[in-house]
Ligand code: HGY
């Protein structure tokens with residue numbers, strides 16, 4: 001195993017230990033103690049690799065290698081470092097680690113870039129704690145306003161500001177970043193699907209990222225005794241939710257073209273075996289490569305809500321996130337393909353069914369993304385695994401691409 005691959009494995013292994021569910025995958029919620037430990041590790045490595053480290057008012061981490069051009073915009077490389085509950089070790093961290101190791105190669109080769117290089121580690125991409133997702137990158141671009149950010153609370157009613165302060169972060173630091181300070185953003189991510197592994201190709205060059213929206217639906221009925229309440233006198237919030245959720249797969253298949261609809265979260269109140277549920281809260285995640293399909297499913301969802309709002313049942317919906325499908329910057333896509341060819345690394349042009357911070361930053365700077373294979377196509381589960389040799393190949397591509405984009409001065 002070469003030195004780069006060994007360092008990659010050490011980073012991934014170390015970060016995977018910062019989990020609230022040891023032995024049951026990675027659970028690293030934003031601003032948790034696990035976040036704090038991962039953050040300290042990443043900042044320590046950034047300093048070790050010669051980067052100036054800063055955090056913003058959301059807790060995103062930036063490690064900067066200054067360029068020779070004064071006040072020039074940065075080439076950013078990184079991803080997120082939060083996780084889904086009981087997730088894997090690579091979703092997010094693979095991209096942050098790749099950014100770290102590109103910076104290490106700049107340091108090892110004593111490279112002087114004209115444009116600064118910045119390694120970034122973003123918060124709350126998954127939305128596991130505060131809902132919606134893509135929070136860190138949406139804060140940077142202003143898509144999430146400072147007020148919206150500060151009013152977010154988790155399932156226990158703890159606010160972002162309260163949670164940040166608890167782990168020593170400063171919510172008074174700037175949140176929105178001036179787009180003129182960003183020249184480009186490169187992100188390595190695991191594919192989270194089976195295509196690259198099936199084709200036995202180590203690199204995917206991302207062309208587009210799927211559009212997506214997420215709703216939180218609340219169904220309110222009437223609690224009651226499971227034994228004494230006749231069936232025709234119930235306003236059962238869980239039966240209503242179940243009837244609605246059972247319709248979602250057909251909403252997706254009716255649209256076709258890869259449209260998907262998922263309910264991943266369901267809370268029942270008061271959640272007693274002998275109590276007719278008073279309230280249910282569940283999520284609906286809708287995705288498609290074509291925005292018209294997302295809009296059609298939203299219309300059908302609204303019709304479902306209207307048709308089930310009767311007999312003592314009240315249904316409300318909060319739209320937590322809406323992102324149009326995004327194309328990657330064509331010049332960067334070509335540069336990534338050209339660099340892969342120069343390095344004789346096989347690649348496959350691919351579209352992303354997962355959402356990524358790259359789709360948000362694409363609103364304010366030129367963005368490019370590459371994938372590596374996921375074993376058995378699995379992700380968002382403890383079985384998630386990718387080969388550090390593929391991460392090393394991705395680092396080589398990102399290193400050469402970053403040298404071009406930062407216009408490293410020829411010695
Ligand atoms: O949901 C997604 O696509 C990403 O994993 N946040």
Ligand code: MN
Nearest residue numbers: 080091092125
């Ligand atoms: Mn991810």
Ligand code: MN
Nearest residue numbers: 084091126380
């Ligand atoms: Mn994810």
